[in-house]
Amino acid sequence: MDLGEFELIRRFFWRPSRSPAASDEGVLLGIGDDAALLRVPAGADLAATVDTIVEGRHFPAGSDARSIGHRALAVNLSDLAAMGATPAWATLALTLPEADAAWLERFAAGLFGLADAYDVALVGGDTTRGPLTITLQLLGHVPAGAALRRGGARAGDLLAVTGTLGDAGAGLAFGRFEYPAPRVEFGLAARGVAAAAMDLSDGLSGDAAKFAEANQLAAHIEVERLPISRALRDVVPASQSRDWALGAGDDYELLVAVAPQRLGELQGAADRLGLALTTIGELRPGRGAFFSLDGRNFAPKGSGFDHFR
């Protein structure tokens, strides 16, 4: 195939005529100039995040391109969800071994399917030849001063997680691994209610330690309270599902800290979204992450996913 770079970009990623979406109003200049020009709403701060996914490390070689396109955006949406930010604009850096039209068509379908659901406009990109690597940067906005941060919680705040944990890592609900559902709406609803938030991409045991550190507190988590899906409970022993829930990562749920008197409000928000919210422990004075199972200390296996360990 002799598909030039510019033709390739034009064919799959320029969508000047797509249906107007809220975010399009902020796009003064999209793909096609040296840089995109964007207008952040007055009185809002800008939120920026970036994630890279590499074939063979973040998804198996030969994965469906549609799933890869979805996933590249979903992992970033999850980061903005954890900030309580409204996603708006994305840039895409796509390194491909070859310009394969069928692959690109499915990739674009996965990416734009999710982008359209969240009114995200693709405003820039770069394509290069090389081993399959996708880097997506996502920009969003949040009313000035209102962002949910990783720090900001106090001793006595409860720890809660959205959804269920361990499914993706188990590889059981493979649809969920391939098509993670970012908790954007919950992040928006949690703004001004939760005290702090982060997304669980690397596994609860490692992420809880980071969350505790960001708050200069100790996270105490009761492992028997972790939300495990029925699908997972039905097929593996409890000890196995716990290991996956604590260590496997890729769940893209949110971990939040909330003052006890605000829990009802947060629970109400989750209920309205049809999303489970489960209290799993609390923050106390001290440092580090501590786990207990039925009242006894519990040591999770490993400490979360680390690409360089």
Added chain:
Amino acid sequence: MDLGEFELIRRFFWRPSRSPAASDEGVLLGIGDDAALLRVPAGADLAATVDTIVEGRHFPAGSDARSIGHRALAVNLSDLAAMGATPAWATLALTLPEADAAWLERFAAGLFGLADAYDVALVGGDTTRGPLTITLQLLGHVPAGAALRRGGARAGDLLAVTGTLGDAGAGLAFGRFEYPAPRVEFGLAARGVAAAAMDLSDGLSGDAAKFAEANQLAAHIEVERLPISRALRDVVPASQSRDWALGAGDDYELLVAVAPQRLGELQGAADRLGLALTTIGELRPGRGAFFSLDGRNFAPKGSGFDHFR
């Protein structure tokens, strides 16, 4: 080496205590949360660009890591220069075959050396293991409505380029290939004076055609006027230096269109920066890019660099 991802990021890329720079005022939250929080100056638009460089394609395998770090930022600075935008914040996606401390130290020195020169703050990043690939996204700002666009020129506008062309492609001035100097200050000075601008990353012959297309005009370029450095003229025949100036790319100079009556003003701005600005042709009614040499039609070799051709 068993250097964990988080330790790696902290060691080389977190710089919470660096000397205060103008852009730091806009960083509400840098590396370390789920996303960065940034404040765009009131009344300014946001400019966003992204570029990927891959070992073996954009720089030779085994290149000095300091040059790679510089280059990753420079190519993006050049894009913002072409918009007349003030660079402010960068995110970095770094895919590495291994976490090599000596390599990272030199890479960070090259990146931050240039970042500090332009008050760019690194506000986010992702590191993954894989073949050496660097994607940098750069954000900047420009007073609302004042950005230099690729389109916007009129028939009769003159075409001019900064600096000299062909050195990088020639591989002669190898220092220039490794350490391109983005024309950020000139881009800022050209705002409100030039009618349109783009950066010359892929070679003048292909880029001039894109520039003409963006303006729905024809670019007429007199090849004998192209600025060729003395270093290049001294060592290769004129025909060879012309080929490199037209086709080799990687010069990262700016191509601008300017109304004849504003040329003096633009030339004055270049003079104040100690930068050459050379008129090479003009825009006329029509479409496409046309080249002449001493009054006769001239056909450049190739049509600019294309990663997928």
